[in-house]
Amino acid sequence: MAMLDSSIVIISLPAIFRGIHLNPLLPSNIGYLLWMLMGYLVVTAVLVVTFGRIGDIFGRVRMYNLGFAIFTGASIALSLTPFSGPSGAMWLIIWRIVQGIGGALLMANSMAILTDSFPVNERGLAMGISMIAATAGSFIGLVVGGLLADTNWRLVFWVNVPFGLFGTVWAYLKLRETGQRLAAKIDWWGNVTFGVGLVMVLIGITYGIQPYGGHTMGWTSPLVLFTIIGGVALLCLFVWIEHRVADPMFDLALFRIRAFAAGNLAGLLAAIGRGGLQFMLIIWLQGIWLPLHGYSFERTPLWAGIYMLPITGGFLIAGPVCGWLSDRYGARPFATGGMLLSALTFFLLMWLPANFSFQVFGLLIFLNGVGSGMFAAPNTTAVMNSVPAN
Template sequence: MEYKYVVLTNTTIGVFMAVLDSNIVLISLPTIIRDLPATTTFDGLWVIMGYTLITATLLLTFGRLSDLFGRVRLYNIGFAIFTLGSGLCSISPNGISLVLFRLVQGTGGALVFANNAAILTDAFPVTERGRAIGINQIAGTAGSVLGLVAGGVLTAYLGWRSIFWINLPVGVFGTAWAYTRLKEIGVRTKGEKLDPVGNGLFAIGLSLFLLGLTLGALTGWSLAYEGVMVAGLLSLLLFVYLERKVKYPMMDLALFRIRDFSSGIFSNLLASVSRGAVSLVLVFYFQGALGLDALTAGLLLIPFSIAFVMFGPLSGFLSDKYGARSFSTAGLLISSSAFFWFSIFPFGASYGLLVLPMILAGAGAGIFVAPNAASIMNAAPVNRRGIASGMSSTLVNTGFLLSLGMAFAIMAASVPISTLQAIFAGVQVQLDPTKLDLFINSMRKIFLLMGIFSLVAAVPSWKRGPRGAKRSEQGGVD
């Protein structure tokens, strides 16, 4: 087997496992909140957000480390840590411990995601990267489909702890295979140092902002929570200021001078904000408002992922020939129309009506992701691919977190907390029609906002070059 296909297969396993775990946890979250001792709605939300937060805050540092010490080396370590974290999650005694063990998982996930696209880019020539990244992304989405079904089946028949067991054999196999077959072929950067101050400011700023947002939404706004959010924003502003001054910044702002890179990064961030909370909102709608079980809810969400799988590889393949701009922009516009459609659906609408915007949203995401990712990596200089990959993944995760935080804040501002907690726990209760209507109205507001973000994301997407950056190197190795 040619080395580039070894790389594609192994990195695909890594993405598959990480995305599988994400959707398994998502579909099982109401059961976890209900069954795990001493677990609050706040704990349940941070089971999802904590994993993504630790991933987002470590990605850039790990991207820098990979440029210095080797991408494959850190990728291998990440595979092992993610597998260990999965085992720990399965034995969590309470909600707080599950959140902490998810942070271990997130650390491993950060090592995998920080190097995944860079290792692929090193192995494939520029004319094949869109297709390779498309296949990689689609396999990950296949993991999301399996995660929805497997999460429902495992939770229903073996309990929620079993959702973490599935990672163990895949993780052990993937770790061993990566260690024995992958090799360092990327260009290492020599003489550069880490940026601990920048990394600390970014982590503290993002953590404080999200902590203040979720606590304020859940327990009621106060000057203290608003102060925490302001402190977080100030830390992030200070981070941006200092990154322009230090010699070896955590986030290489000089890359934003490359038009294709900056266009792809900003459209990626906005697209992530637009779609980050969609699955979470629909899970709570199906399990909380409609009272469906985890398996049924998982099956109902599958059309989104199937549409992504159908359109992603084709979009990646065509973008290699015709450029990323048209495909990525069209994907965002399609997703926007789907979210606007969601924003007007009535409560109790037939599934046949709901499935149409789900398919449209999945198709739009599939058309957008692979061309945009390839465009970003093609635009990055060969010796900056590690940090470029880390920056891209960091902003995607940041957008996802902001999407979750905004969605939760909108719901908490519109729905009584007791009703919201019952919905989040998936408890079959006779909800007051007035309160249930408040929840549905909050969903409509969320989807309307998501549609606007997707529409705005199309602007930077269209501003990239029509055929992408012209790179002198071709990359790839046999």
């Protein structure tokens, strides 16, 4: 649900801004567009580590249940937006940030709950199914977003509500704490320096890729320089704090575990590639290929989602199979093979002309989905298995 929401909003943004009667491409409104895109993602990225630690202390299931409730409440508030113009945009941004808090609670604790619930020899399959749900949700959201945006933009947010209500009730009734709770205090200084530092860096990067003055990029902007330098300084302070407090927010010693460090680095690189590909394919299809083939701009969100279904199909096929096989043969061959296959498809996509043949395009993104599926579950399982139970 959390992953579906991130993609469903991206493809529905034109309809959402039309619904609140605001042109996001005007220079005075660019900030609203950026924060509609970035607010949810920034909050999720910043808080996921913090909420994982809080889950270790107060109970992962409790935090997971709270995430469902917050996410659902924010979805209702988003769908009932009472304002238009700049006020409507601010309402949406604020509640998207609240929704991101719920999403961070869900993401931070879901994998830990699976790790607590399944023995080592079954975790690969469990992680595979979970990763399928997450990644398939992000691509299915493109189709659902295009379909609902064509009907009524408010449905883009309402679609989360029945699933959220069911998930909240189901999690409260069925999930039980099986992991060990830590008798530790919350590292407030670590949380603050990490959160503020990461937010500043992300804001700096976001505005750094925007035009500034007479330049095509904004890396010389005083705001960008201040946020990036200040953010990096706070993150360095965070590392210093974590080495000295009794109960750190994040045990940096975990990065001495080779499987943990390498798995997280590989996961970061894979996420950068997958996110960039998804964003560029949406622009490529909606802005160039579909109009060239006679589709009106009003229909392009739906058809862009449909034409990207092969990547979802490849992931759905490879994810559970490779998760199951990794329980028997180890994670390395599948994670490595998946990354290499994904890299090959990126290289081949670079050589496609703007007016490409869909058969070739569909095959390449299908193979990209297979590569992502081969990588995701085995890599996540290897990371989770490398961490001590406490």
